[in-house]
Amino acid sequence: MDTAENKETETGQIPSHAQVVIIGGGVIGCNIAYHLTKRGWTDVVLLEKNKLTSGTTWHAAGLIVTSGFTTETSMQLAKYTRELYGKLEEETGQSTGFRDIGLLQVAANEHVETDLRRKAAFNKHMGVDSHELSPKEILDI
Ligand SMILES: Cc1cc2nc3c(=O)[nH]c(=O)nc-3n(C[C@H](O)[C@H](O)[C@H](O)COP(=O)(O)OP(=O)(O)OC[C@H]3O[C@@H](n4cnc5c(N)ncnc54)[C@H](O)[C@@H]3O)c2cc1C
Numbered sequence: 238m239d240t241a242e243n244k245e246t247e248t249g250q251i252p253s254h255a256q257v258v259i260i261g262g263g264v265i266g267c268n269i270a271y272h273l274t275k276r277g278w279t280d281v282v283l284l285e286k287n288k289l290t291s292g293t294t295w296h297a298a299g300l301i302v303t304s305g306f307t308t309e310t311s312m313q314l315a316k317y318t319r320e321l322y323g324k325l326e327e328e329t330g331q332s333t334g335f336r337d338i339g340l341l342q343v344a345a346n347e348h349v350e351t352d353l354r355r356k357a358a359f360n361k362h363m364g365v366d367s368h369e370l371s372p373k374e375i376l377d378i
Pocket of ligand 1: 260261262263264265266284285286287288289290291292293294295296297300301
């Protein structure tokens with residue numbers, strides 16, 4: 238990630254040493270590289286055997302939600318992630334294609350309805366904009 242190291246990797250050569258070597262360029266590896274360099278680590282190398290995000294990460298690219306979480310930790314992580322992705326292009330000049338949209342969950346029976354209401358209450362408690370809609374309102378949108 239350091240400029241000198243970047244130049245080396247751009248030529249296809251792997252640096253002979255580094256302070257940190259991350260193996261795997263999925264969401265976890267990229268995330269670690271981003272946050273380490275954000276905190277001032279300059280000698281970070283990420284090794285990916287195929288293409289960045291070509292592992293399981295690409296399967297999940299469309300679903301970055303703040304719904305369905307049942308612990309404060311997972312909800313905070315989800316909120317932080319959405320906020321981060323929303324400003325990455327401004328910060329790095331590279332577009333991730335991320336669109337900050339909501340989602341609609343439909344309860345097809347009473348059990349799911351009860352579950353969604355419980356999750357909606359938790360969402361609201363955690364500051365996530367969450368509303369219950371009637372069947373007619375769903376048709377309207
Ligand atoms: C079908 C499907 C749908 C999913 N949907 C969602 C979802 O909606 N929301 C959600 O949050 N999660 C979802 N997940 C889970 C999510 O995709 C994974 O938890 C996440 O991608 C894991 O990221 P990772 O970086 O650990 O692994 P990966 O993305 O798999 O990255 C690992 C990387 O390491 C590289 N690698 C492996 N070995 C080496 C080596 N020896 N040297 C160099 N590189 C190596 C691989 O090529 C790969 O790029 C889904 C998963 C799947 C399979």
